[in-house]
Every structure is written in structure tokens, then in C-alpha cells.
Amino acid sequence: MFSKSCEYAIKVMAFIAFRQAKSKELIGLDPISEAIDSPKAFTAKILQQLTKAELLKSVRGRTGGFYLDQNREIVIADIVRAIDGSKILDGCLLGFGECQDENPCVLHHQIKKERSSLKNRLNSTDIYTIAKRVSRKKAYFKE
Amino acid sequence: MFSKSCEYAIKVMAFIAFRQAKSKELIGLDPISEAIDSPKAFTAKILQQLTKAELLKSVRGRTGGFYLDQNREIVIADIVRAIDGSKILDGCLLGFGECQDENPCVLHHQIKKERSSLKNRLNSTDIYTIAKRVSRKKAYFKE
DNA sequence: GGATTTAAGGATATTTATATCTTTTATATA
DNA sequence: TATATAAAAGATATAAATATCCTTAAATCC
Ligand code: FES
Ligand code: FES
Numbered sequence: 001m002f003s004k005s006c007e008y009a010i011k012v013m014a015f016i017a018f019r020q021a022k023s024k025e026l027i028g029l030d031p032i033s034e035a036i037d038s039p040k041a042f043t044a045k046i047l048q049q050l051t052k053a054e055l056l057k058s059v060r061g062r063t064g065g066f067y068l069d070q071n072r073e074i075v076i077a078d079i080v081r082a083i084d085g086s087k088i089l090d091g092c093l094l095g096f097g098e099c100q101d102e103n104p105c106v107l108h109h110q111i112k113k114e115r116s117s118l119k120n121r122l123n124s125t126d127i128y129t130i131a132k133r134v135s136r137k138k139a140y141f142k143e
Numbered sequence: 144m145f146s147k148s149c150e151y152a153i154k155v156m157a158f159i160a161f162r163q164a165k166s167k168e169l170i171g172l173d174p175i176s177e178a179i180d181s182p183k184a185f186t187a188k189i190l191q192q193l194t195k196a197e198l199l200k201s202v203r204g205r206t207g208g209f210y211l212d213q214n215r216e217i218v219i220a221d222i223v224r225a226i227d228g229s230k231i232l233d234g235c236l237l238g239f240g241e242c243q244d245e246n247p248c249v250l251h252h253q254i255k256k257e258r259s260s261l262k263n264r265l266n267s268t269d270i271y272t273i274a275k276r277v278s279r280k281k282a283y284f285k286e
Numbered sequence: 287g288g289a290t291t292t293a294a295g296g297a298t299a300t301t302t303a304t305a306t307c308t309t310t311t312a313t314a315t316a
Numbered sequence: 317t318a319t320a321t322a323a324a325a326g327a328t329a330t331a332a333a334t335a336t337c338c339t340t341a342a343a344t345c346c
Contacts, residue, residue: 001144004334007237014249028292041336048294061343062291076250094150096286106157106282107219110268114261118254125253139249143239147304171322184306191324203323204313 006083008046011036011141013055013079016068017131026065037142046083053082068127076130077122089119149226152189154179154284156198156222159211160274169208180285189226196225211270219273220265232262 002010015035019027033043047066050056055074058066068074080088091098093115094105101108133139145153158178162170176186190209193199198217201209211217223231234241236258237248244251276282 001231001236004238011237011249030292039335042334044293045335051293058293059343060291060293060341063344064292064342066293076253088144093144094154095147103286104282106154106273106277106284109276109282110219110273111261111264114257114264118257118261121254121257130249130253133252134249139247139252141249143246173322182305185304187323188305194323201323202313203311203321205321206314207312207322209323 002080002088003084005042005046005049006080008036008038008043009050009079009083010076011038012043012046012050013068013074013127014130014134015141016056016066017074017127018134020068020070021128021131021135024067026059026063026067028065032066035141049083050079055079055082073126073128075123075126077119079127080122089122145223145231146227148185148189148192149223151179151181151186152193152222152226153219154181155186155189155193156211156217156270157273157277158284159199159209160217160270161277163211163213164271164274164278167210169202169206169210171208175209178284192226193222198222198225216269216271218266218269220262222270223265232265 012032015032016027029040029044029047032047033040036043047056047058051058051066055078056066057069058064077089092105093099093107093111096103096105099105099108099115130139134141155175158175159170172183172187172190175190176183179186190199190201194201194209198221199209200212201207220232235248236242236250236254239246239248242248242251242258273282277284
């Protein structure tokens with residue numbers, strides 16, 4: 001469903017939210033990719049994308065690293081849109097440009113409701129909620 | 144969500160079901176790829192896969208073509224499994240091998256219900272139901 | 287100021303998905 | 317039996333996603 005990049009991105013954001021709940025220190029690439037079990041160089045690129053999309057802040061140099069702007073609420077859908085684009089949430093499942101009720105594809109009517117509730121869920125789940133579940137050992141970053 | 148191959152496959156199956164409701168004649172590659180607006184050579188490969196997976200029957204030679212075994216009910220999930228594999232329906236969204244309640248990923252709890260109802264829907268929608276919608280001009284194969 | 291650390295940026299490599307082309311095999315019909 | 321037709325099978329080609337590597341820029345520490 002999501003691209004590999006997007007999978008990593010969701011884990012990255014959830015992990016940083018989780019870590020910042022405990023300590024305000026910046027977090028570097030190494031501990032991040034270690035924690036979510038992702039290839040380091042590739043994860044660096046994703047961190048870059050997230051920073052460019054302003055979902056994440058970064059500081060260069062010796063004591064540098066990544067952190068979240070605590071004031072801002074970030075939901076899963078924000079991350080998905082930043083990495084995979086909006087097509088995955090709003091586009092037609094069978095490749096028609098946009099998913100809409102006029103000129104619907106053969107799957108449209110069948111999965112419309114289910115898709116919409118999935119989308120709503122991604123739009124309403126923020127990363128701090130997820131971070132709390134991790135703290136309570138109800139969710140994990142790697143197998 | 145689905146691969147391009149899978150998108151075409153769903154359309155192929157729905158189209159053949161639709162055509163067979165009107166006439167029992169075999170249908171060839173050309174009218175199929177024309178109807179669903181897909182690249183011909185690539186569509187041939189998908190038809191091959193569907194035939195190997197026994198979702199579709201084929202006849203070679205002069206009056207050859209493709210047809211469906213009318214006795215058998217085929218649901219969208221069958222097609223998805225044949226082309227994209229079961230990972231897309233049963234695997235973890237964030238790349239854990241399997242989606243299950245022990246050792247859940249950070250998205251698991253959030254989207255479990257929504258995903259499950261989507262899966263149920265794909266498991267219960269058969270291609271003849273879709274074909275009927277097409278007949279009533281409530282769904283289309285191409286934009 | 288020079289050395290060290292860390293993210294950003296750019297270039298490249300590898301793998302997978304998408305797509306096409308050519309040859310072979312099966313079937314019907316003239 | 318020869319010919320035409322259509323799917324199967326195999327070989328390539330192209331594009332996109334995934335992944336790594338190397339250099340540059342910013343910040344800290346000595
Ligand atoms: S038009 Fe295809 S999913 Fe809505
Ligand atoms: S374990 Fe990841 S979606 Fe269920």
C-alpha cells in the first residue's frame with residue numbers, strides 16, 4: 001500500500017515523537033535508523049524529505065540532529081502526503097486520475113466507504129497518540 | 144495501493160465477465176486491451192498470469208481467446224492475490240512480515256478495523272456484481 | 287583557526303515493476 | 317497439408333523505486 005520510503009517515514013516520525021516525550025535532546029540519524037531497523041543512507045534521504053516538507057526540524061553540526069516542533073500536530077496522512085503524494089489517498093484505485101462519483105471505475109462503488117474511513121483514520125491519527133502506545137509497549141518499531 | 148498489473152487484471156476480469164453476460168463468444172487480447180485502455184503486450188502477460196492462476200480459461204489458435212468458467216465465483220481478492228500476492232491483504236502495512244496482534248507495528252491498532260473491512264469487501268465482491276454495474280452504466284473501464 | 291561531527295546535496299548503483307518484441311505452439315479452416 | 321490466427325513463452329528494453337557512496341556545508345570543540 002505505502003512505498004517503502006513512506007513506511008520508514010512513518011516509523012521515523014513516530015520514533016522521534018516517542019523519544020521527545022522522554023527527552024528534548026536532538027536525535028541523530030544513527031539512533032533513528034537503528035531503532036526503526038532501516039538502511040542508514042536511505043533513511044538519511046527520507047529525513048531530508050521530511051525536513052524539506054517541514055514535518056521535521058533539523059540542526060547541522062556537532063550536536064546536531066532532528067526534532068519536532070511540539071506546537072504542531074502531525075497526523076499520519078501528513079506524512080503519507082509528503083512522501084507518497086496525495087494520489088494514494090485521493091486518487092482512483094484503478095488508475096483513473098481522480099477518484100470521484102462521475103465516471104467511477106469498476107471498483108469505485110464497492111470500496112468507496114471503506115476507503116473513506118481508512119482515509120479519515122489516517123487524517124485523525126497523530127504521531128503523539130502513536131508515541132504513547134509505544135511507551136505502553138502496545139506498539140513496536142521493528143519486529 | 145495495487146500494482147499497475149493488478150489494476151489491469153481487475154479490469155480484465157470485470158470486462159470479460161461483462162462481455163460474457165451478453166455473449167458466450169471467446170474474447171481476444173485486442174478487444175480486451177482496447178476496452179480497458181491498457182498496453183497490449185503487457186496485458187497479454189497479465190492474461191497469461193490469470194490463466195496460469197486458473198482465474199481465466201484460454202483457447203489458442205484461430206478462433207481462440209479468453210473466457211470465464213461460469214460455474215466459479217471469482218472475487219476481487221482472488222485477483223489481487225493472484226497478481227500481487229497475499230502480502231497486500233494480509234501483510235503488515237509497515238513491512239513486518241505478517242500483520243498480527245502480537246508484536247504490532249505502530250500503525251496496527253489504528254488501522255486494524257478499517258483494513259479488515261476493506262479486506263472483507265474485496266473478499267465478498269465478485270466480478271459478476273461489477274459486470275452488472277457496468278451494464279447499468281454505473282461503472283466504467285476507462286476514463 | 288583547525289579538527290571533528292552531523293545533516294544536506296549530488297552522483298551513482300542495484301533492484302523491481304512496467305512494457306515491448308520475437309519466436310513457438312495450438313487450433314481452425316481453406 | 318498448407319495457411320492463417322491467436323495465445324504461450326522467452327528475451328529484452330525502459331522506467332521507477334530502493335539503496336549506497338562521496339562531497340559540501342554548518343555547527344561545536346579544542
Ligand atoms: S474512481 Fe476508481 S476508486 Fe473511485
Ligand atoms: S502489524 Fe503492522 S499493520 Fe498489523
